[in-house]
Amino acid sequence: MKLVGSRTEQALREQLIVSNKSLCEDIEKAALLTYIRKKFPEVETAYTLHWIPEQEEDFYQILINGSIVVNMEMPRSAQKSPIIKSVLSIPQYKFGLSKLNQIKLAVAMNLAESALRLGWKLSGTDE
Numbered sequence: 347m348k349l350v351g352s353r354t355e356q357a358l359r360e361q362l363i364v365s366n367k368s369l370c371e372d373i374e375k376a377a378l379l380t381y382i383r384k385k386f387p388e389v390e391t392a393y394t395l396h397w398i399p400e401q402e403e404d405f406y407q408i409l410i411n412g413s414i415v416v417n418m419e420m421p422r423s424a425q426k427s428p429i430i431k432s433v434l435s436i437p438q439y440k441f442g443l444s445k446l447n448q449i450k451l452a453v454a455m456n457l458a459e460s461a462l463r464l465g466w467k468l469s470g471t472d473e
Contacts, residue, residue, distance in 0.1 A: 347452040354446070358453045365394040366457075370468060378406070378420050379468075381428045386410055391461045392468055393454040395447075407439075409451070412458030415439040 349355055369375050369392055382389055389410050396407040403421045410416055415438075417431040436455070440448060 347448055349449075349452055349456060354449060355453055358450045359457065362393045362450070362454050362457055365397070366392065366468075369394060377424075378428070381418075381420070382408065382410070382416070385430060386416070390467050391458040393457060395450060395454060409454045409458060412455045412462065 369379055391411055393409045395409055398405040403419050406418050408416050415434045419429040
């Protein structure tokens with residue numbers, strides 16, 4: 347999908363940048379970032395495409411390095427371990443996505459590509 351610089355794209359870009367910053371800086375997300383790094387040591391960029399908070403766990407869809415989407419369940423209890431539900435290629439993830447979510451994915455992939463090209467690495471509280 348070609349990006350055209352629309353207001354929708356700009357709003358999604360801002361949302362994705364905030365989600366990336368939250369993942370890196372929010373102390374409450376430190377366990378999530380640590381787990382992602384443990385399971386995907388090659389991670390350089392990560393953008394939260396979807397986050398669904400529930401009572402006992404949170405569900406995430408995270409774009410890693412602009413190339414895979416990880417569906418995971420993050421328990422709120424420290425006694426329970428996170429669960430990776432699936433790891434999808436971009437074509438697998440894109441299948442059946444709404445137009446808005448396709449735009450969001452394209453914007454996130456563009457952000458990841460730019461960050462990787464500029465040599466920006468995912469920072470965070472566990473470094």
